[in-house]
Amino acid sequence: MPVTLQQIAEAAGVSRGTVDRALKDRGRVRPEVAEKIKNIAKEMGYQPSLAGRALVMAKRNLKIGIIMQSAQTPFMVQVYEGMKAAKQEVESLGGTVEIFRVDGVDAGRVMEIMQEMKAQEYSGIALSPSEDTMLKKMINQFSEEYGIPIITFNSDIEDTKRICFVGQNTIQSGRTAAGLMGEITGGKGEVAVISGHISNPALNNRIRGFQSEILESFPGIQLVGTKYSYDDEWVAAKIVEELLEQYPDLKGIYVTGTAVKGVCEALVKQEKEREIKVIGNDFLDENKKWVERGAINFLIGQDSYMQGYEPVMMLFHLLFDDEKPESVYRYAEIVIKNRYNL
Incomplete structure (x- = not known):
């Protein structure tokens, strides 16, 4: 009889999901644990039955739909690379994965796609949501009434029936930015926040985390408000020009999302790029350039x-193996870089 993942898990004293990730080199497993699992699998004579899994997948007609908003932004382009790798892996086993890309933030379009997926009998959906009452209701309806599981990624809506969120702990990210801002400004002066779309939950959480930590730990910093660029570089540059006119002694700017280029170009134009402290997000080529400068x-x-x-x-794994996510939250590690460790 073939050796199962569950038998390997019991022998190694870990969960079945940990065994699966270790054997497929999918990360999230300590190297020493992964090596132990692989050795046990080899000793037990484990052989993955890819052909059998593909046959079962085809019979089940397993279809996964992915909806990504702000698909045109540089960060989401990077997210797309991970999606394509997973799509290839699932489809090699006989399943189907379709990726729907939405430029900008458009809850109406997301809901249209979800309805199309329901009509085409998709088995599960992953989506990057935005703050929208009707979208929240639809997520709950799909999960409870239609039995279609939903996972959110990159941004999250906690008060819904989605089964899991994959992405950054954005509240903690905002608090991290506040701690850095407090240190590099000496805990004093006027500081502004420039965000992207006002309906983006991830960016709004970063703002909340930043504001709460500033108020709690750096009373000498005056927050002068939050401005929204809607991911437009030109708009971001104009916001900086207006801020500098209104607050000539501005000490810092926290950029929660994209439009870093517009912010930095405006600071260079005003010869303020070294004077005003800036904290941004994501290790994009454009952002790295401005860090180096x-x-x-x-x-x-x-x-x-x-x-x-x-x-x-x-x-x-939920739909094929009935393996539920190990946690409601699958947080990405928060990493800090400056010009010395890029």
Whole structure:
């Protein structure tokens, strides 16, 4: 009789999901644990039955749908790479994965796609949501009434029936940015926040985390408000010009999302790129350039590939193996970089 993953898990004293990740080199397993699992699997004579899994998948007509908003942004382009890898893996086993890309934030379009998926009998959905009452209701309806499991990634709506969120702990990311800002400004002066779309839950959580930590730990910093660029570089540059006119002694800017280029170009134009402290997000080529130049003091990073890969594979294991996510939250590590460790 073939050796099962559950038998290996029992022998290794770990969960079945840990065994699966270790044997497929999918990360999230300590190297020493992964080596132990592989040795046990080899000793037990484990052989993955790919052909058998593909046959079962084909019979089940397993279809996974992915909806990503702000698909045109550089970070989501990186997330897309993880999605494509997971799509290839699932489809090699006989399943189907379709990726729907939505430029900008458009809850109406997301709901249209969800309805199309229901009509085409998709088995599960992963999506990057936005703050929208009707979208929240639809997520709950799909989960409870239609029995279609939903995983959110990159941004989250906690008060819904989604089964799991994959992405950054954005509240903690905002608090991290506040701690850095407090240190590099000496805990004093006027500081502004420039965000992207006002309906983006992830960016709003970063703002909340930043504001709460500033108020709690750095009373000498005056927050002068939050402005929204809607991911437009030109708008971001204009916001900086207006801020500098209104607050000539501005000490810092926290950029929660994209439009870093517009912010930095405006600071360079005003010859303020070294004077005003800037904290941004994500290790994108454009952002790294500005760190190297000295216009950005710190970047706070997250694992983009994981946010594309993990939701697809979590749905696959839930639908095919009846393996539920180990936690409601699958957080990406928060990483801090400056010009010395890029």
